[in-house]
Amino acid sequence: MNENATSRVNRSDGQRRRPDGPHPGIVGTVCIGLFVVSLVLMAALSNGGTIISPFADDSADFFSQHGLAARLSALLQLGSSVPLGIYAATMYARLQRLGVRVPGPVIALVGGASASLLLAISAVVTWTAGQDVIAANPELTRALGFLAFGTGGFAHLLGLGLLVAGIAVPSLILRLLPAPLAWAGLAIAAICELSILTMALEPLMVLIPIGRFTALAWIVATGFLLPRTRQHTNTPKEKS
Template identity: 60%
Template structure:
């Protein structure tokens, strides 16, 4: 029953049978990436729909505006945070699945470990951001403007540049070994490296507010690249040889 969740070892071919070796199992990382991306986009759409076209304002705005949004649109914030929390789960599973696949491909460089660390960190921080947003939406909290504004900074930090930093490490941990071993098209690997660099630069937002545009670029650029990488990565060395 648990075969879907865990990678299965390839079995040697029997000397008495011509049956091929058993294929590797586990969830398809491409599908996991699509689910994570879909839930995240769904959280943004639901926020806009349920709040009448509004969005959570930047924490760098004034306290009354930031707190007022949660006071007026608490349900929209709670529903969106629920989808955002859901998005973190397939992201974490994606990181673990790709790590297992890289190990099966014989990649023995730091890349897979860096990617696993980055993906796990990104998933946890996205979940933390969702929980903080849910907390802000509670009437007892939103009634206190200063407290709501404080939580807004925490949510932005966890789900913004900190989360994107983790995504960048996940992308780099896949793109670099894939480039060196030609596991994916060369141009695609280089696109991943560019996206990873932009994602890592998002930490400059901590002191240079105008660079906030790097956060959505790093977030959605990374997720879209991860979806494609999940479908492009070979499952085994045998598969890679067939592609070559």
């Protein structure tokens, strides 16, 4: 009898001590840090230049003139796609542990995984366009520029928006996050999803950097603020 009780206690202790995975706030910080450094490095190596819109007639010139900057920037962007995928998996596990049994966590996981994959594809395409032998062909380089822009732009943001919305909605309903932060997540997710209109309306490209950086900042804040247990949430008390 005592042995059975001790066994149950040990199992209970093991469950409480179950590893929680990497800290999502730190993982999110690494993701946004690598992405920002990729942009800074590109600007530094190209004397303040950057990859311009593929819709511009001279969009291929950057790759022919600053191939090294494009390749190194792509390297860091590929690196940033990895912690983004880890973040999505970690937050899915955290929400499951918090007892969230709605589609939100799955939507966040699918969105984060697709955003990570599309960012990785965009980085590899950018790296390809930065090769000297490819950059010598302006038409091919411009075509690759469109592909990199699409996968790393509005397509990436569609997944990123789902990641944010999948966390924000259940967090708002169950009061897992401060209400202003949860509502901000819904607004950011909407911007990310609306960025797909860039495919038809070129001026709406402005939604891509707005959605990208606000979403990345949001996932970092959420990674630090989402509680590990429901005991730390602001859920209302049950009526007696």
